[in-house]
Amino acid sequence: MIQLRKLTLKNATKEYCNWLNDKEVNRYLETRKATINSLKKFINDKNKKKDCLLFGIFHKEKHIGNVKLEPINYKEKTAELGILIGNKGYWNKGYGTKVMNLIINHAFNNLKLDKITLGVKANNKNAIKLYERVKFKTNTLRMELVRTSHKQRSAK
Numbered sequence: 001m002i003q004l005r006k007l008t009l010k011n012a013t014k015e016y017c018n019w020l021n022d023k024e025v026n027r028y029l030e031t032r033k034a035t036i037n038s039l040k041k042f043i044n045d046k047n048k049k050k051d052c053l054l055f056g057i058f059h060k061e062k063h064i065g066n067v068k069l070e071p072i073n074y075k076e077k078t079a080e081l082g083i084l085i086g087n088k089g090y091w092n093k094g095y096g097t098k099v100m101n102l103i104i105n106h107a108f109n110n111l112k113l114d115k116i117t118l119g120v121k122a123n124n125k126n127a128i129k130l131y132e133r134v135k136f137k138t139n140t141l142r143m144e145l146v147r148t149s150h151k152q153r154s155a156k
């Protein structure tokens, strides 16, 4: 029922734009707006890169999201993963878990990678639960200082 297929330019649709322009969907993402042309450029650029595999997530032929391995370092056998179920009607139905299992199998069994890493915002609870469910472990800690909290502290 769920399939991963390489994205093509015909997948740059209005619906895909709407996902990225939706505040609930883009809340934890880097990309917060899109046009059909920007999506076409994105798909083209990613498909040209040797260290990137961008797949569309299809449910009964309907494009509902994307999953990406980038960068893939074939020498070190590592890759960074990103997932987006863009169509909110498909959240909380187990599809994220299914997609993670498919991409992990592809990375380990077909691409013969040894390690997959990913970055997630600390308050993206749904994503963290999903990653833990498929056995990701926290092994690094990134810290950040934002200007607003810096200002408050110096004003004391």
Ligand SMILES: CC(C)(COP(=O)(O)OP(=O)(O)OC[C@H]1O[C@@H](n2cnc3c(N)ncnc32)[C@H](O)[C@@H]1OP(=O)(O)O)[C@@H](O)C(=O)NCCC(=O)NCCS
Residues within 6 Å of the ligand: 025, 026, 028, 029, 083, 084, 085, 086, 090, 091, 092, 093, 094, 095, 096, 097, 098, 119, 120, 121, 124, 126, 127, 129, 130
């Ligand atoms: C984060 C994200 C990928 C999760 O995808 P998802 O498809 O909703 O995840 P799942 O459905 O597999 O898991 C979510 C919940 O559904 C539950 N679930 C699993 N199978 C289910 C089923 N068959 N029926 C109903 N619920 C099910 C899970 O148990 C889980 O519940 P819990 O979190 O309370 O334990 C998705 O919300 C998303 O793309 N968000 C926007 C982009 C984003 O934040 N990406 C990650 C950036 S790091």
